Amino acid sequence: MNASAPETATASATEIVLPGIVEPAGLEVRVRPAPEPAAGEVLVAVEASGISFAEQQMRRGKYYDQPAFPFVPGYDLVGTVVRVGPGGDAALVGRRFAALTKVGGWASLVALPVAALVEVPEGIDPAEAETVVVNGITAWQMLHRIARVRRGQTVLVHGANGGVGSTLVQLATHAGVRVIGTAAPRHHDAVRALGAIPLDYRDADLPASVRALAPNGVDAVFDHIGGAGIADSFGLLARGGTLVSYGTAATKNEPGSSRLPVFKLLGRLLWWHLLPNGRRTHFYNIWAGKRRPANFRNRLRADLTEVFALLDTGAITAQVAARIPLGRAAEALALAESGTVTGKVVLTSDTP
Incomplete structure (x- = not known):
């Protein structure tokens, strides 16, 4: 018999289904039997799941390796274990965990x-913890495992008001790094409060504005935009600097293959990396190394634990743009895509 918490007698789970290429209003709310955890698994009552750029691409059919429609989105989650599978450790029941899922997180039970x-x-609110799962892992690994930033350096963060960007700014600032952050003017006060020097991403001569602040170039650029502007990002690097690309937001509304923009970007990064100019390029993929599951999970756990510790002590703060119940996922996705918020929109449990 599976161990379970007394209050988890529910026989059904609510989930949000992405049926195809639809507008946010096209998301479907479905109820199905609660999943049964197998051996080596647990059943988690989801308290918070985030809306990241990945889901925004998925609803357009533009995420590189998304599953076939229909499916349940949800890249990450935070929740409490309510049941363990056969032979599982009953001591896990009642404890709160985070998990990186890629899909499936927009549900009440997983x-x-x-x-x-x-x-x-224990001291971290689940919605606040949720904001630093995929965002925190991404930001930590790009800063410390790839760019290997050092105190006193200067970096450029594009989209400094976004979920990953706002976390990047805080982690870099905490590490003693000077941060220049691009964002729309309406977000400049928020970006400044995070510790970055804000610049308007729509500035016709943004490279010149960056150069005015870093005449010799920046030590790292974190670019989720891709497209034609990636050349400017590379050109702003100081000798020895690193361009970390982690998305192709500029092409999200372009018709055609979801893979072609990625292949084009990878080709440019590889070419630049091979040039004898003392600058490095890297395309960040959070799932890199998954073919060695134990190493992948150990690294992920170590990095997220570091980020949670900073959040727990107040060294960084959670950027929760909004908390919206799971059943209103369409509204939440539309808000996340509006470009009007700082931080991350979080889906929360429909019941307290």
């Missing part, structure tokens, strides 16, 4: 492998 869980410190 079965997850125990190996995928990262414990959330």
Whole structure:
């Protein structure tokens, strides 16, 4: 018999389904039997799941390796274990964990492998913890494992008001790094409060504005935009600097293959990387190394634990743009795509 919490007698789960290429209003709310955890799995009552840029691409059919429609989106989640699979550790029941899922997180109950869980410190609110799961792992790894920033350096963060961007700014500032952050003017006060020097991303001569602040170039650029502007990002690097590309937002509304823009970007990055100019390029993929599951999970757990510790002590703060119940996911996705918010829109449990 599976161990379970007394209050989890529910026989059904609510989930948000992406049926095809639709506007946010086309998301569907469905109810199905609650999943049953298998051996090595637990059943998690989801308290918070985020809306990231990945889901925005998925609804357009533009995410590189998204599953076939229909499916349940949800790149990450935070929730409490309510049941363990056969032979599982009953001591896990009642404890709060985070998990990186890629899909499936927009649901009230989710079965997850125990190996995928990262414990959330008791003092952290679940919605706040959720904002630094995929965003925190991404930002930490790009800063410390790829760019290897050092105190006193200067970096450029595009989209400094976004979910990843706002986390990047805080982690870099905490590491003693000077940050220049691009955003729309309406977000400049928020970006400044995070510790960055804000610049208007629509500035016709943005490279000149960056050069005025960093005459010798910046030590790293974090670019989720891709497209033609990636050349400017590379050109702003100081010798020894690193361009970290982690998306192709500029092409999200272009028709055609979801893979072609990625292949084009990878080709440019590889060419620049091979040039004898003392500058490095890297395309960041959070799932890199997954073919060695134990190493992948250990690295992910170690990095997210570092970020949770900073959040727990107040060294960084959660940027929750809005908390919206799961059943109103269409409204939440539209808000996340509006470009009017700072931080991350979080889907929360429909019941307290």
